[in-house]
Amino acid sequence: MDKERLLAIDDLLAQGPRPPLLPPPDERRRLREIWGITIEEVASALGQEPDAMAEWEAGRITAGPADTYAYLRLLSGMRERMPLAYEPDWAALRPPSPSAVHASHISNGLANKESVLVGVKAAHRGAAWTAEAREYLRERFLAGDDIAQLAQALGRSEKSLRWQLWHLNLAPRPASDACPSALAPEPPSPKAYTVEEKRKNHPNAYVRWTPEDEARLADRCAEGASLDELSGEFGRNLGAIASRLIKIGAAGRALEEAENYGG
Structure with missing residues (x-):
């Protein structure tokens, strides 16, 4: 082998490994959501702040080679272990239909439901969510109540409910509810930036x-x-x-x- 090629090889080796190519942002989020883990759990595993991890998952910031390799290992592991066709057992998650319960029991259940609402309905617009309100939302959503009914019962906006359902891992992130037209052009990929650039506007x-x-x-x-x-x-x-x-x-x-x- 001639000297010129040896020098070229040595030069590439001296540069060290480059960061691997991560999956597109949508695939990163899809793998995490199907796996059923939160952005906070991913951040904790990779030693990142949740806000920074969310930006990284969205492809808006980059990381060094070591962190990127760790993230790629997590994503690859989830993809390799994931069932070919994943679908939750919705029937197992929902309680028995009220039609199977005795009529008097249903009547008592409705009365109890009204009394429960006194403790979970928001006292005013923008009130903090209580643990009781979140538990009521989870139970009624799994029981089949629709978003509009729950929003009225809890004194909240439908958008607020959708965010809480996302935090409870029961629904997709609200921003993903609206699907763009298949005929619409793909939006350009967001420009990646560093933490230092971000801190120019937000110290x-x-x-x-x-x-x-x-x-x-x-x-x-x-x-x-x-x-x-x-x-x-x-x-x-x-x-x-x-x-x-x-x-x-x-x-x-x-x-x-x-x-x-x-x-």
Whole structure:
């Protein structure tokens, strides 16, 4: 082998391994959702912040070779172990039909349902979701109640319910409800950016939240601050503020905006 080719080979080896090619963003999200895990669980496994992991999954930021190889290993493992045709056993998830229950028992059940609503219906627009309200939503959704009925019963918007169902792993992410026309052109892929570029507009982007930050965020939300105002005050983008408000169960005007954000 001549000297020129040896030098070229040595040069490639000296550069080290390049980051592998990850699946497209839609495939990354599809694998995670079918596997039944949350973005927070993926972030924890890969040692990332949930907000940063969401941006990475969407293809809007990149990572170094070591992190990318770890992410590829997770995605490949899910794809290899996934059944060829995955479909939940919906019949097993739903309780017995009311028609199989005695009429007097149904009557008592309806009365109990009305009394339960007193404890789970939102006291005002933008009120924080309680554990009881989430459990009621889960049970009634699996029992077959539609979104419109549940929204009226719980005093919430339909969009707010869809976000909660997504967090409960019972429905797809609200933004994926609307499918673009098959004739519409594919939107251009979002430009990838680095964390440093993101911090030019949002100084605290992907910085870990502290308990003090979360407490101050909840207080400002309760005082009536808007999502835009909180974004400016905390130096984070709207998506990061919205997801954190929902996670900590804040109450106030900004929470309603957070539940509708991106829908």
